[in-house]
Amino acid sequence: MATYLPARVTRVRHWSDKLFSFSTTREPSLRYENGQFLMVALDVDGRRVARAYSIASANHADELEFYSIKIPGGPLTSRLQAIRAGDTVLLSAKPTGTLVLRDLRPGRRLFLLATGTGFAPFASLIRDPEIYERFESIVVVRGARHVRDLAYGDAIIEQLGADEHLGELARAQLVDYPVVTREPFRHEGRITTLIDSGRLFSDLGIAPLDPVNDRVMICGGMGMLKDLRALLDGRGFRLSPGIGEPGDYVIERAFVGA
Numbered sequence: 001m002a003t004y005l006p007a008r009v010t011r012v013r014h015w016s017d018k019l020f021s022f023s024t025t026r027e028p029s030l031r032y033e034n035g036q037f038l039m040v041a042l043d044v045d046g047r048r049v050a051r052a053y054s055i056a057s058a059n060h061a062d063e064l065e066f067y068s069i070k071i072p073g074g075p076l077t078s079r080l081q082a083i084r085a086g087d088t089v090l091l092s093a094k095p096t097g098t099l100v101l102r103d104l105r106p107g108r109r110l111f112l113l114a115t116g117t118g119f120a121p122f123a124s125l126i127r128d129p130e131i132y133e134r135f136e137s138i139v140v141v142r143g144a145r146h147v148r149d150l151a152y153g154d155a156i157i158e159q160l161g162a163d164e165h166l167g168e169l170a171r172a173q174l175v176d177y178p179v180v181t182r183e184p185f186r187h188e189g190r191i192t193t194l195i196d197s198g199r200l201f202s203d204l205g206i207a208p209l210d211p212v213n214d215r216v217m218i219c220g221g222m223g224m225l226k227d228l229r230a231l232l233d234g235r236g237f238r239l240s241p242g243i244g245e246p247g248d249y250v251i252e253r254a255f256v257g258a
């Protein structure tokens with residue numbers, strides 16, 4: 001069984017009726033690669049309820065940050081959403097995951113494609129100085145159903161642009177493309193459709209995807225992963241076969257279903 005360590009909640013922010021984020025203390029012994037996930041758990045009536053969570057903070061930060069859905073009746077999140085600063089949550093001691101920079105072959109542009117809370121690992125990666133050394137430009141495509149669901153990502157990207165260490169790099173190299181499916185917005189539609197139609201690239205005034213120069217990380221629901229994998233495979237991109245084996249793109253299954 002996984003080892004869990006207690007962490008104290010230091011801050012909770014509710015972004016909408018469906019989404020919140022929280023920060024916790026970090027054990028000095030906890031080491032992770034940006035993009036990895038660990039298990040967040042609560043003990044409920046004598047039983048441990050544990051779920052995978054991407055770490056949204058960069059690994060140079062003193063505290064850990066997580067970005068969470070609120071599922072009505074969800075075994076973990078129906079309780080987790082009630083946490084307050086000063087409460088304790090349990091965190092697994094060994095982060096893991098496949099959304100890591102070292103499993104991407106060298107390239108010039110990096111596309112980070114996320115839907116919903118799939119943005120969480122990218123909140124970590126875009127706050128990692130290494131990403132700006134390895135890639136000339138980083139295009140963040142973050143999809144949500146409603147405009148209000150983009151608020152956490154908006155805040156992270158705004159803070160990053162104002163950051164005294166990374167701000168200049170982010171302003172020069174990071175391209176933000178928020179997209180909404182269920183109400184009018186400046187970018188509307190599914191990520192797969194926007195890539196397939198070329199709309200994403202014409203909106204941004206950049207060249208279409210090509211497997212020689214571009215690398216891709218994908219995090220979202222199963223349907224989105226399946227569609228984007230088919231699209232990339234069809235264009236000659238090679239999926240990283242596993243941890244430690246670089247490819248043109250990497251994926252993480254951020255949540256089952258949806």
Ligand SMILES: Cc1cc2nc3c(=O)[nH]c(=O)nc-3n(C[C@H](O)[C@H](O)[C@H](O)COP(=O)(O)OP(=O)(O)OC[C@H]3O[C@@H](n4cnc5c(N)ncnc54)[C@H](O)[C@@H]3O)c2cc1C
Nearest residue numbers: 051052053054068069074075076077117120254255257258
């Ligand atoms: C590798 C990995 C990383 C993950 N990282 C995150 C994360 O950073 N933030 C996060 O909120 N969740 C994340 N999840 C999902 C998370 O593990 C839980 O499923 C989620 O917290 C809901 O827990 P629950 O017990 O309340 O409901 P569950 O019983 O786990 O889920 C009930 C149903 O809700 C839907 N669902 C679950 N999670 C989501 C979600 N995030 N977005 C939309 N629909 C969902 C699915 O249809 C699921 O079948 C991740 C999952 C995996 C496998």
